[in-house]
Each structure stands twice: as structure tokens, then as C-alpha cells.
Amino acid sequence: xxxxxxxxxxxxxxxxxxxxxxxxxxxxxxxxxxxxxxxxxxxxxxxxxxxxxxxxxxxxxxxxxxxxxxxxxxxxxxxxxxxxxxxxxxxxxxxxxxxxxxxxxxxxxxxxxxxxxxxxxxxxxxxxxxxxxxxxxxxxxxxxxxxxxxxxxxxxxxxxxxxxxxxxxxxxxxxxxxxxxxxxxxxxxxxxxxxxxxxxxxxxxxxxxxxxxxxxxxxxxxxxxxxxxxxxxxxxxxxxxxxxxxxxxxxxxxxxxxxxxxxxxxxxxxxxxxxxxxxxxxxxxxxxxxxxxxxxxxxxxxxxxxxxxxxxxxxxxxxxxxxxxxxxxxxxxxxxxxxxxxxxxxxxxxxxxxxxxxxxxxxxxxxxxxxxxxxxxxxxxxxxxxxxxxxxxxxxxx
Numbered sequence: 107x108x109x110x111x112x113x114x115x116x117x118x119x120x121x122x123x124x125x126x127x128x129x130x131x132x133x134x135x136x137x138x139x140x141x142x143x144x145x146x147x148x149x150x151x152x153x154x155x156x157x158x159x160x161x162x163x164x165x166x167x168x169x170x171x172x173x174x175x176x177x178x179x180x181x182x183x184x185x186x187x188x189x190x191x192x193x194x195x196x197x198x199x200x201x202x203x204x205x206x207x208x209x210x211x212x213x214x215x216x217x218x219x220x221x222x223x224x225x226x227x228x229x230x231x232x233x234x235x236x237x238x239x240x241x242x243x244x245x246x247x248x249x250x251x252x253x254x255x256x257x258x259x260x261x262x263x264x265x266x267x268x269x270x271x272x273x274x275x276x277x278x279x280x281x282x283x284x285x286x287x288x289x290x291x292x293x294x295x296x297x298x299x300x301x302x303x304x305x306x307x308x309x310x311x312x313x314x315x316x317x318x319x320x321x322x323x324x325x326x327x328x329x330x331x332x333x334x335x336x337x338x339x340x341x342x343x344x345x346x347x348x349x350x351x352x353x354x355x356x357x358x359x360x361x362x363x364x365x366x367x368x369x370x371x372x373x374x375x376x377x378x379x380x381x382x383x384x385x386x387x388x389x390x391x392x393x394x395x396x397x398x399x400x401x402x403x404x405x406x407x408x409x410x411x412x413x414x415x416x417x418x419x420x421x422x423x424x425x426x427x428x429x430x431x432x433x434x435x436x437x438x439x440x441x442x443x444x445x446x447x448x449x450x451x452x453x454x455x456x457x458x459x460x461x462x463x464x465x466x467x468x469x470x471x472x473x474x475x476x477x478x479x480x481x482x483x484x485x486x487x488x489x490x491x492x493x494x495x496x497x498x499x500x501x502x503x504x
Contacts, residue, residue, distance in 0.1 A: 116157035135484035165205025165464035200488035208248035215255035246272035275340035347372035383414035384423035
């Protein structure tokens, strides 16, 4: 049930400014008023939340996260029911300030596991069905399609036509480009991640090369399906201006994790959004050989942040940027307003009157940001407090 909610005594982070000692009123799931605390004194309110001087932000919109795959298969071969994984993951995401999650599923033609085409499609349908019932946050699906996976193209096309996805991205993990500039880079990745013997890795490489020759027709088939169903498209790990231009000509508007700065510059010149990973920002570098995300941000050429493989990093990346490199308003917009615009979610992403009330209250503990309250669609879905130890309580009362 959506109540009238007053959030008071907050530092309200808007797209262009911060209102100190502000208050925000939620009415019927939408932001009704934003002003200074004294201006609504005595008004009739329902629930009242005292932010105690904490920041009030729009909820984060995470357009790329592999977390659901890890929740279903936390260890190779150890599977949990998708419904169980979905319910448990939602709790974590709400506590991390993510109010809209694009659960990212990779259809890569794997022979087993959560990335095997038929299994991935089945899980996607289960997740979409679960999200239509009582949920904590807004849940959407991002299909990541490996362009060498030509046997899986009809499976993905059917998912797009059935309304199972809100974002489609094209990936190419063939050795010799992108994330894996050499064949040895790819072999090391497969050995480390999947513990495959040499002969089996060679079979995978041969299949990828065969699929790459067929990729233009595969990309075109899925491009048409995405356009027909008004699904935004992204490309993944672009390593050259030529590749950025190739996808942009086919309707791609988001470039995820460009490998080199030249690709970033081309994407922005063409008017695309550029998405970088929060873990790269927090760790100050890529886990592979890709560029440092902060370099693209400081040049003003990356405008979206996603959690990639570690959802907690989104909150910490925003506050690292907002305290060390950018204004907090700019940093928050990279994880909220800008992704909302890129994904076509016009009613979300910022604290503005008339928009849907997806909000988070953020305090700091030990110098690190902590989400204390999460409100989605005007409903308080998460709240947390920290107990005070006896010696701390005595110090406070002295």
C-alpha cells in the first residue's frame, strides 16, 4: 500500500544542486514536493522519516549486472532454484541502493551452466514471471548475446518478441580483439574460470571462429527484432572506432566497457552513451587489459556507471567520484538519471517533482557510504540500523 511519506532533515541531491536541510513528500508513489524543511511545517503527513542529515538520492539504475547468474550458480555446477536466487538477491540489491536492476544474462552457447542457451532462456522467463508479482525493487532483463553464438539466435529473437528483455547487447569474446587481444589471453581465462583441458579449449576456439564468420547475419536478425520491439541496444568491449561505428550504424546507442580511450572518444562523438564499471572505479583499474574507467570519466567521456560483476561497488563508486573528482550531483546522475535516459525510463532517475518515488537515504559509517533506507514506488522496502556498543553509548551520554 502506498502511503503519504515525508522525508525530512535530508541533504537532497538533485541533478543540479543539493538542498541542505530539505524535505521531500511522496504522494501515491510519486514525488509530490521538494523544499526546505520549514516550508511544510504542520502539514498532515502519514509516515515520517527523519534522515538525520543524511543524503537523499534517487535510487540507482543498474543497466548491467551479472549478479543473478552468480546467485543461481555461485560455484561451477552448484545450482540454486532461480526463484530462490531472485528473492535473496533482491534483498541485497535494496540494501545497496539499487532500485532498478537490469539482470544480465549471457547467451553465449555454453554447453552447460547458467549460460547454456536453453537453460538461460528458461531462467529469464522465470525471473520475468517472478518480477510481475510482489517484489522489492524494479526488475528488468538485459540479454547479452555472444555474436558467435549463431545456434542461439532464434532463442534470443523469441525472447525479444515475447517481451522478456529491456536491453540487448552484442558481445564478441573471440580471441584477437576486445578483452582478449591474444589467443593465449583467452586460453588463460578459460583455464582459470572453467578449468577446461587444452583440447576442449581448442574446440571452443574453433566454434567461435566459425560463428564469427556468420555474425553479420546474426547481428542483423537480432537488430531487427530489437527495433521492432523498441528495445535499446548496446555493444560490449569495443576496442576500436571502427567497431563503435559498425554498431552505431545498426542502432546501438550504448557502448559498454570500451577497451581503449579511442573507442570512447568515437562513441561520444557519435552521440552514444558510454558505460563503465563501478568495480573498475573502486579498484582503480580493470581486472584485465582494458583502460582505467576513471580516465574516461575525468575527460568527460563516460556518462554511465553500472555494477558489472559486483553490485556493492555502485554505491562506493558514486561516493568516490562525488568526493574526490566530481560534484556529488554529477556522480549520482551517472548511476541514476543518465542510465534512466539511456534505457528509456523517463519517469525515473532523479529527485524531481512528478517523478516516481524511488529513493535512497545514505549515511556514512567509518568514512564509507551506507544505505539506511530504500523506497521504491513510494513504498519503504528496506531499512537498517546499527546497534551501539555499551562503551560507545557511555561515551555519547558523558
